[in-house]
Amino acid sequence: MKQFHPVTKVKGFATKQSVRLSEKTMAKTAIANNFLTDLADVLLFITQFVRETFSRNSEVKEFFRQCFQIGYKSLPLVSITGTIMGLVLTIQSRPVLIKFGAVTMLPGMVAVSLIREMGPVITALICAGKIGSGMGAELGSMKVTEQIDAMEVSSTNPMKFLVVTRVWAAIIMVPILILYADAFGILGSWAGANIKGDVSFVLFFSQAFGSVRFMDLLPAVTKSFFFGAVIGFVGCYKGYNAGRGTESVGIAANSAVVLASLLVIIVDMIAVQITDMLI
Amino acid sequence: MENQEQHIINKGESVIAIKRLYKSFEDLHVLKGIDFNVFKGENVAVLGKSGSGKSVLIKIIVGLLKPDKGEVVVLGKDIDKLEGKELDALRLRIGFSFQSSALYDSMSVYENLAFPLTMNFKHLGKKEVDAAVMEALDAVGLTDKVRQMPSDLSGGQRKRTGIARTLILNPEIMLYDEPTSGLDPVTSSEINELINEVQKRYNTSSVIITHDLTCAKATGNRIAMLIDGKFLKIGTFNEVFDTKDEQVTKFYNYNFIQ
The missing domain is CATH 1.20.5 (Single alpha-helices involved in coiled-coils or other helix-helix interfaces)
Incomplete structure (x- = not known):
């Protein structure tokens, strides 16, 4: 050795x-x-x-088509989610409020919680899943099958046609979807309040909206635009920069959902801090 | 051979001129200083193994990839130096048929063909667009498929639709990336005929990227043999394959024995 x-x-x-x-x-x-x-x-x-x-020559027709795709086609999902949000929140809160003799505050409490926080965040997370993954998968698949290259060689700007239209459609439609989900949430809450009690529609809604101030609505709507921007940007970025194999389409869709959801939470945290400082 | 005779007649004005072209992807040297010319009205078939850099070459010609070094002059313009509207204007004169056809899945055949036209010539009316779409579909023999979706088409029909989509802009140069890959011999032969038909009908100059010798022989006025990032031989089919060079004979024997 x-x-x-x-x-x-x-x-x-x-x-x-x-x-x-x-x-x-x-x-x-x-x-x-x-x-x-x-x-x-x-x-x-x-x-x-x-x-x-x-830049000149905006793709208005494609923008409206994307608004339809993002907004109209998300309505059933957002309606169900909003209704369940309001229903569950009411059913969970009612016994506690009864214990403190404050059950009359239920409509106002649910409305403020939904409008300020739960509606925007949960709807944005649902949109991150549906819209973000859709954009990631669609653009990723277009990249893999050379459709984006085909667009480029036919002198069409794919960034303008595919990305700008989708991101702006998300920025505009996500806040509308959030307000829509809020409305269904309050409707669901009224249904929840009537499961074990008896509250008229007019009384419930007048109490609900009587508790909501303009400054509850403004920060919520403002941050909704940022949620839309985050979902649109991340979905398009991940899809547009997907790799070359079919596997990369799945990766683009998946990472779009994960990153968009995470960024929605982070944007919400920052928005809450800023709102807290200003109001 | 008629094609080869035509090449000799047309040789003169160069529509694509490539000088000392280099392209690498990190440590992988794909194109190692190639020189290449395509003359007006001729079809040049670029032959080579998979991964030899054939597709990279035509993607550089159309400006989808940037060369590391060298000069690529297309229709008198150095494509590497063009940007924005100038690049768009040049690309309108070049048709690119993708290996995967690259049809827009969410659009019908009509919308696929109308898309480049409506995006670039927004002033065109519906009647003019309809007429152009039908003319391009007629050129590839697919007028009856105008309302179908790409998913309803066969492989050969997809290739034809892809070619029709490029023809709608009346290109001066056609670039075909593996036009017969994944097709049966009969459909491949139909695509070869279509390439020759397009050359005659639209008076185009074409670069046909292929590893299929039958396609190269049927469509190419000249053949360029790309091996290890360099053109080993450029000439008529007989000039290229009348050789004892092992790399060329191996390619020839493999294709025809197969």
């Missing part, structure tokens, strides 16, 4: 350590490089979006 001199052993050990250290450093550098590349890609994407938004 070959015998190593102690100095050689130490040298060998030192070399291995140094190789490991440089491998670790290289891995960290690669991660940092990837992060910076991704960040640059996102910034470039946003810059292109802004430039194409304000």
Whole structure:
């Protein structure tokens, strides 16, 4: 068996350590490089979006088609979600309010909770799932099957036709869907209140809307536009930058939902902090 | 051969001129300094194995990819230096038929064909668009499929529709990316005939990217053999394959024995 001199052993050990250290450093550098590349890609994407938004010849027809796709086709899902939100909130809160003798405050409490927080966030999360994944999958599939390239070679700007229209449609339609879900939520709450009690429609709604102030509605609607922007941007970005294989379509759709949902929560947190400081 | 004779007659004005073109993807060197010319009215078939850089070459010609080094002059303009409206204007003169046909899934055959026209010539009325769509579909023999969706079409019909969509803009240059891949021999032969028909009817100059020797022989006035990122031979079919070069003979034998 070959015998190593102690100095050689130490040298060998030192070399291995140094190789490991440089491998670790290289891995960290690669991660940092990837992060910076991704960040640059996102910034470039946003810059292109802004430039194409304000360039000539807007795609109005495609924008309205996307509004229809995003808005009208989401109505059943949003209606069901809104109704269940109001119903569950009422059924869960009613016993506690009865215990404190404050059951008459139920319509106002539900309306304020829905309008300020639950309606916007839950509807935005539902939209992130439906709209974000739809955009990610559709654009991803167009990328994989070279439809985006086909658009480009026929002198049509795919960023303007596909991305600008979808993002603006999401910015406009998501707040409308949220207000629509709020309305169904209050309707669901009235149904919930009548399961174990008896409240007239007019009394319930007058109490509900009597508790809602303009400053409950304004921050909620304002943040809804940002939710729409986040969902539109993330869905389009993930789809537009999908890889080349069919697997990448699934990855684009999935990552669009995950990232859009996470960003909705983060935007909500920031919006709540800002609202708290201003009001 | 009629095609080859025609090539000699037409040789003169160059519509695509490529000089010392290099393209790499990270460590993978795809094109290693190629020189290439396409003359007005001729069909050039670029032959090569899968992954030899054939598709990269035509994507550079149409400006979908940027070259690392070299000059690509298309219809007298250096495509690498063009941007915005100038690039769009040049692309309107180039037709690109994709390997996957790249038909818009959400649009019918009519909408697929009308799309490039309505997007680029917004002043056109419905009657003019209808007439142009029917003319392009007539050129590829698919007038009866005008209301169908791409998912209802066969592979060959999809290829034809893809070609019709490019013809609607009356291009001066046609680029075909693997026009016969995934098709049976009969449909492949029909597509080959269509490529020749398009050349005559629209007076186009074409680059046909293929690894199918039958397609190259049937459509190409000249053949360019792309091996390891360089053109090994360019000439008529007989000039290219009348050789003892192992790389060329291997390709020839494999195709025809298959």
